[in-house]
Amino acid sequence: VGLLKFWPKTHSPKEVMFLNELEEILDVIEPAEFVKVQEPLFRQLAKCVSSPHFQVAERALYYWNNEYIMSLISDNAAKILPIMFPALYKNSKSHWNKTIHGLIYNALKLFMEMNQKLFDDCTQHYKAEKQKEKYKLKERDEVWMKIEDLARQNPQVGAEDDDDDEGPWHHVSFCLPAEQQAPPPASWTPPTGRGE
Numbered sequence: 041v042g043l044l045k046f047w048p049k050t051h052s053p054k055e056v057m058f059l060n061e062l063e064e065i066l067d068v069i070e071p072a073e074f075v076k077v078q079e080p081l082f083r084q085l086a087k088c089v090s091s092p093h094f095q096v097a098e099r100a101l102y103y104w105n106n107e108y109i110m111s112l113i114s115d116n117a118a119k120i121l122p123i124m125f126p127a128l129y130k131n132s133k134s135h136w137n138k139t140i141h142g143l144i145y146n147a148l149k150l151f152m153e154m155n156q157k158l159f160d161d162c163t164q165h166y167k168a169e170k171q172k173e174k175y176k177l178k179e180r181d182e183v184w185m186k187i188e189d190l191a192r193q194n195p196q197v198g199a200e201d202d203d204d205d206e207g208p209w210h211h212v213s214f215c216l217p218a219e220q221q222a223p224p225p226a227s228w229t230p231p232t233g234r235g236e
Contacts, residue, residue, distance in 0.1 A: 059096070059103075071112060089124070098140060114154050125166060
């Protein structure tokens, strides 16, 4: 886990070097020790698989060609697959590099063979999460459209200060002493009640 704390986030050649080092450590790790580090380790590997730098993604996916690491993954698939699945599934469709596509399909196939039911559950969960995201985006877009419509219907927005170089909100001065505040435009009248 110490290695993960110093993971280079912006230097791809160093990331590849760290992945090499990490694989060497995993080659000799005891299963009981692996269990202690598997979650942060595979969260980092999921980020590497999603890297736009193909050498980083490729090096991370080569872990699935390592027999001993695969045996550790197989024994702990219930914890590891839910962490890895979103990155693998998304990049199986969207990664620009064809070699990465092949390696991702290989990793997904191995996970499917390990535990078909878990794989199906992860697939359903991923698709449900994506639907939720789409719904939230649609809701947000609708709210912004309503705000834009209300702004267009408000006769005071933009009309009174069109000839003013400082824009319609120059008279709004937050947290300034009274002597530094710009006076409101002549056409501005203060609100008379709470409902306005």
